[in-house]
Amino acid sequence: xxxxxxxxxxxxxxIGVLTAAVVAMREPFALNDYAAIWGLKARALSRSLSLxxxxxxxxxxxxxxxxxxxxxxxxxxxxxxxxxRYDDLAVTPLWPALTLSASLLAVRAARSMRVAAPFAxxxxxxxxLLPYWRRYPxxxxxxxxxxxxxxxAQMRRxxxxxxxxxxxxxxxxxxxxxxxxxxxxxFAAAAVLVFARRTQAALLVALSAVLFAxxxxxxxxxxxxPKRPPTAFALSSFSVASLAGAIGALAxxxxxxxxxxxxxxxxxxxxxxxxRARRPVLAWCGxxxxxxxxxxxxxxxxxAWHVRxxxxxxxxxxxxxxLPVLAEALAECVxxxxxxxxxxxxxxxxxxxxxxxxx
Amino acid sequence: xxLSVRRAAALLVALAALALLAARAVESVTPLGASLSVAKRFxxxxxxxxxxxxxxxxxxxxxxxVLVTRDRFLPLDADVVLTVPPSLPExxxxxxxxxxxxxxxxxxxxxxxGETGREGFALAPAPR
Numbered sequence: 001x002x003x004x005x006x007x008x009x010x011x012x013x014x015i016g017v018l019t020a021a022v023v024a025m026r027e028p029f030a031l032n033d034y035a036a037i038w039g040l041k042a043r044a045l046s047r048s049l050s051l052x053x054x055x056x057x058x059x060x061x062x063x064x065x066x067x068x069x070x071x072x073x074x075x076x077x078x079x080x081x082x083x084x085r086y087d088d089l090a091v092t093p094l095w096p097a098l099t100l101s102a103s104l105l106a107v108r109a110a111r112s113m114r115v116a117a118p119f120a121x122x123x124x125x126x127x128x129l130l131p132y133w134r135r136y137p138x139x140x141x142x143x144x145x146x147x148x149x150x151x152x153a154q155m156r157r158x159x160x161x162x163x164x165x166x167x168x169x170x171x172x173x174x175x176x177x178x179x180x181x182x183x184x185x186x187f188a189a190a191a192v193l194v195f196a197r198r199t200q201a202a203l204l205v206a207l208s209a210v211l212f213a214x215x216x217x218x219x220x221x222x223x224x225x226p227k228r229p230p231t232a233f234a235l236s237s238f239s240v241a242s243l244a245g246a247i248g249a250l251a252x253x254x255x256x257x258x259x260x261x262x263x264x265x266x267x268x269x270x271x272x273x274x275x276r277a278r279r280p281v282l283a284w285c286g287x288x289x290x291x292x293x294x295x296x297x298x299x300x301x302x303x304a305w306h307v308r309x310x311x312x313x314x315x316x317x318x319x320x321x322x323l324p325v326l327a328e329a330l331a332e333c334v335x336x337x338x339x340x341x342x343x344x345x346x347x348x349x350x351x352x353x354x355x356x357x358x359x
Numbered sequence: 360x361x362l363s364v365r366r367a368a369a370l371l372v373a374l375a376a377l378a379l380l381a382a383r384a385v386e387s388v389t390p391l392g393a394s395l396s397v398a399k400r401f402x403x404x405x406x407x408x409x410x411x412x413x414x415x416x417x418x419x420x421x422x423x424x425v426l427v428t429r430d431r432f433l434p435l436d437a438d439v440v441l442t443v444p445p446s447l448p449e450x451x452x453x454x455x456x457x458x459x460x461x462x463x464x465x466x467x468x469x470x471x472x473g474e475t476g477r478e479g480f481a482l483a484p485a486p487r
Contacts, residue, residue, distance in 0.1 A: 008374075012377055012381055015381050015384050015385060016380075016381075016384060019384040019385065019387055019388050022388045022391075022394050022395065022398060023387055023388060023394075025398035025401060025402065026388075026394050026395075026397045026398040026401065027413075027414065031413075031414045031415060035415055035457060035458065035461045036457050036461075039461060040457075040460055040461045040464055041464075043461065043464040043465070044464040044465035045465075047435060047464065047465055048435060048465040050465075053464070053465035056465055056466075056467050057460055057464050057465055057466075057467060057468075058460065058467075059467065062453075063453070063457055064460075083406075085406060086406075087406040087409070088401075088406075088409050088410070088413070089401075089402065089406065089409065122373070122377070125377065126376075126377060126380070129377065129380035129381055129383075129384055130380070132380050132381075132383040132384045132387065133380065133383075260376065263372045263373075263375075263376050266368070266369075266372055267369055267372060267373065270360075270365050270368060270369050271369075326373070329369070330369050330370070330373045333365050333366055333368070333369030333370075334366050334369060334370060336362045336365075336366070
């Protein structure tokens with residue numbers, strides 16, 4: 001059974017990575033947000049070798065989101081420097097490379113949760129196939145998911161290795177340099193770490209993301225942008241009606257995909273030990289999703305339009321993080337073994353001398 | 360729930376979901392021969408041909424060709440004005456501007472309305 005499962009998982013992983021490679025090589029990235037945001041900035045950086053160009057191409061911030069952090073365009077420009085000019089030939093291989101990296105990090109994350117190898121490999125295969133739920137080659141989610149899964153793979157080591165907290169902070173700081181959602185990922189991780197009584201690690205993660213990513217980038221934007229870039233969200237735009245509209249739009253957009261959610265819920269329902277043991281990861285997914293849904297209360301755009309064009313990309317990250325947990329749930333159901341019982345993550349229910357809950 | 364039922368239900372759900380995703384993955388590259396042939400052409404083409412053959416200019420090859428030519432000759436520090444007919448809808452004009460901004464980056468591309476001739480657009484260096 002294990003060998004068969006291992007073979008199936010390896011086959012699925014191979015299909016995921018190879019098809020990602022063929023799709024990326026067959027279709028240059030040039031479409032939608034790649035042309036309007038990421039590729040535009042990468043071409044500008046590659047040809048001018050100056051951060052100024054990120055703001056010059058669209059000084060009014062009409063379409064390129066000049067306020068977005070620059071790591072993905074920098075990586076695209078860096079990859080393209082191998083051929084000394086901006087060329088899709090040089091940047092398209094990044095897509096299968098990121099797919100493979102994310103898959104291997106999902107395997108590593110599952111293995112760190114002591115999931116048996118065939119099930120851990122299934123988690124990796126699921127991550128490699130996840131883009132076929134929604135496919136966006138060239139967008140920044142491919143890099144963001146690598147950093148977030150990299151952080152997840154370190155979570156279980158936090159009590160065993162002194163460097164694990166630093167590595168989590170580094171991964172999530174890089175995530176914050178990739179997309180604004182990376183900062184949300186870091187804050188959600190910090191909140192979960194506080195809840196799990198790892199205050200030092202929580203501070204490290206939050207401060208690192210703010211001091212080494214958000215603050216320096218905000219400084220660069222304030223120095224180089226000809227005027228303050230317009231953002232899609234603003235505190236002054238808060239409206240309960242926007243939030244209600246966004247939730248309604250999200251419900252109608254996500255309804256056709258309810259089967260996926262039901263399958264995940266069923267797996268978790270069948271695996272109570274995994275549910276208990278992975279409360280911090282599930283809490284992170286919930287917090288991250290709640291923060292992003294809540295942000296639509298502050299949207300400056302039409303909420304339904306904003307949700308329609310972003311919800312599936314936003315959901316990609318927490319779903320990828322959930323996959324190693326689902327692999328563990330599957331392992332629990334198939335092998336009939338329970339994960340070790342863990343103390344409650346709720347500080348109010350634990351005696352003062354109780355050990356901190358496992359991550 | 361007995362262990363065997365739990366095991367069967369979990370395996371069924373997980374493998375069905377993975378099989379569905381794998382089927383979509385395979386479907387995205389079939390027929391494989393055609394996909395590989397397109398990929399081969401993509402890899403063998405020059406960088407400008409690659410750009411012109413991209414999805415960005417599938418419906419607008421004339422604009423792509425003009426942009427690629429102008430990109431070759433305009434200095435990188437010169438900004439550009441893209442003129443489109445007054446009758447062109449706002450969305451279509453903005454789409455043309457974004458395509459121009461992508462090809463001509465790091466130059467700034469601004470949009471103007473006016474006479475354009477037969478091509479339906481005109482490109483000129485912005486006054487300094």
